[in-house]
Amino acid sequence: MAEPDDLERLKALDARINQLKKANTPEPSRPSGHHMANHAWRMVTELVAGLLIGFGIGYGLDVLFGTIPIFLVLFVLLGLVAGIRVMMRTATEIQAQNEKAATAAKNEGD
Structure with missing residues (x-):
């Protein structure tokens, strides 16, 4: 059985090891304002890409068929909807990454 002196030495050794581990682990990076601006520009x-693609397809079909800008309006609206869907998917992806980073930082702190 371990003597009380040995237990104290083991606790002191464990405290020193934990202190050295904390000193050697880098600080978790926090997203800066520029990082978030990059996400905003991406969205x-x-x-805009969805709108432009819809505009291009609609205009092309109107020129091809010689119709009034019915295809232009239709495809611009579809491009808008597609662009919003992609933006929402990106926002969900960014939120999941932030939650994962927060969970990892919380687990490291424990």
């Missing part, structure tokens, strides 16, 4: 780009 804006996705929305």
